[in-house]
Amino acid sequence: MNFKIIGLVIFAVTFLYELLLAFLDWSSKDNPTPENVRDVYDGEKYKKWLSYHGETCAADLVNTVAGFVIYLALLGFDVLPKIAPSGNVYLAAIEVLLFVLTLDALTGGVYGYVNSMVIDEKYGFNKRTVKTFLVDQLKSYLISVVLTVGLVCLFILIYEALGDWTLLLFSGIMAAILLGISALYPFFSKIYNKFTPLPDGELREKLTALLTKNGYTVREIQVMDGSRRDSRANAYFSGFGKTKTIVLYDTLIDTMTPDEIVAVFAHELGHGLHKDTLKNAPIAVLQVVFIVVAIWLTVRTGAIYPDFGFAGVNYGFAYVLASVIELPLIMPLFSLVSNAVTRRAEYRADAHAVEEGYGKELVSALKKLSGDSLSNLAPSPLLVKLYYSHPTLSQRIAAIERAM
Numbered sequence: 354m355n356f357k358i359i360g361l362v363i364f365a366v367t368f369l370y371e372l373l374l375a376f377l378d379w380s381s382k383d384n385p386t387p388e389n390v391r392d393v394y395d396g397e398k399y400k401k402w403l404s405y406h407g408e409t410c411a412a413d414l415v416n417t418v419a420g421f422v423i424y425l426a427l428l429g430f431d432v433l434p435k436i437a438p439s440g441n442v443y444l445a446a447i448e449v450l451l452f453v454l455t456l457d458a459l460t461g462g463v464y465g466y467v468n469s470m471v472i473d474e475k476y477g478f479n480k481r482t483v484k485t486f487l488v489d490q491l492k493s494y495l496i497s498v499v500l501t502v503g504l505v506c507l508f509i510l511i512y513e514a515l516g517d518w519t520l521l522l523f524s525g526i527m528a529a530i531l532l533g534i535s536a537l538y539p540f541f542s543k544i545y546n547k548f549t550p551l552p553d554g555e556l557r558e559k560l561t562a563l564l565t566k567n568g569y570t571v572r573e574i575q576v577m578d579g580s581r582r583d584s585r586a587n588a589y590f591s592g593f594g595k596t597k598t599i600v601l602y603d604t605l606i607d608t609m610t611p612d613e614i615v616a617v618f619a620h621e622l623g624h625g626l627h628k629d630t631l632k633n634a635p636i637a638v639l640q641v642v643f644i645v646v647a648i649w650l651t652v653r654t655g656a657i658y659p660d661f662g663f664a665g666v667n668y669g670f671a672y673v674l675a676s677v678i679e680l681p682l683i684m685p686l687f688s689l690v691s692n693a694v695t696r697r698a699e700y701r702a703d704a705h706a707v708e709e710g711y712g713k714e715l716v717s718a719l720k721k722l723s724g725d726s727l728s729n730l731a732p733s734p735l736l737v738k739l740y741y742s743h744p745t746l747s748q749r750i751a752a753i754e755r756a757m
């Protein structure tokens with residue numbers, strides 16, 4: 354049994370799956386727009402959507418193919434063993450990781466540049482300067498290097514000391530880190546954005562009234578400078594429990610009426626009341642545990658390494674195999690389940706906004722959000738099942754109108 358051949362075959366299969374998704378996305382341009390969302394785009398805007406959609410699909414396709422070709426070459430021609438000659442397990446792992454993370458940052462940077470600074474710029478979405486873009490890329494690169502190198506070294510330390518018990522201990526550590534990161538999200542978001550309190554007025558009063566009515570204490574309502582990067586609007590809750598911070602993008606305040614913003618928040622509140630973030634946690638933890646199991650199995654199976662040109666076990670390479678080959682094989686199953694769960698949660702959250710009496714405003718807010726961001730109004734049903742975390746705009750409006 355040659356692990357290299359098996360690995361490359363699996364890699365090719367996951368690549369074909371990515372191509373299928375790309376094809377489904379691209380071909381949705383031929384789907385008829387559902388009746389209840391035809392007023393989102395007029396003739397002019399529909400043409401704009403068509404060309405925007407075509408260009409983003411092309412960029413995604415090039416990125417997918419380039420990623421496949423690069424890793425096929427790296428793995429096929431045994432490039433990684435040549436750049437990691439160290440005898441020390443830690444150094445050898447770090448050499449592989451630094452090489453791969455830097456390569457990912459470069460290819461991801463080029464893709465991000467084309468997406469944001471070229472395509473989004475052309476359609477008026479992009480508000481980043483080249484400097485903001487580069488600084489963002491650098492911050493993300495440093496965070497990924499520190500996290501990945503740190504965690505892989507911790508894994509080596511524990512594995513060399515405890516052997517198979519690592520599986521339990523490290524899964525626990527990873528799950529704790531995962532939950533910690535979501536708890537620390539407000540802190541992380543400050544690395545990228547500035548927050549200011551929402552001034553007193555109609556919007557503040559209405560939001561506070563909605564929350565107190567539902568038994569929530571609002572710690573702070575903050576406005577985030579989303580317009581520094583992008584013209585598209587958004588809003589979210591952050592923090593845990595009954596004391597929450599509301600974050601509104603400044604772009605949301607600029608484009609929507611106070612009632613539409615409150616409607617968006619009544620939806621978010623629906624998520625809060627149903628504890629939807631908490632319900633997603635087990636799936637996220639399961640995913641993390643799977644990655645740990647994949648790395649553990651790869652580290653344990655010593656015969657893998659000579660097949661890929663290594664003299665012995667390389668923990669950095671185990672991470673590469675787990676993230677590039679093993680995870681993409683199982684990921685579609687995870688997304689199938691987790692997306693079905695989140696799509697149901699979206700309907701429930703919309704229903705809550707209707708209960709609060711904001712059904713009509715939610716429909717107009719959703720239409721504005723979709724129209725302003727040139728969303729796909731008629732994605733292929735198979736793509737929605739496989740890939741979409743939210744129901745389509747048409748499906749949501751139909752459900753909201755039934756509930757009203």
Ligand SMILES: [Zn+2]
Nearest residue numbers: 620624699702
């Ligand atoms: Zn939602």
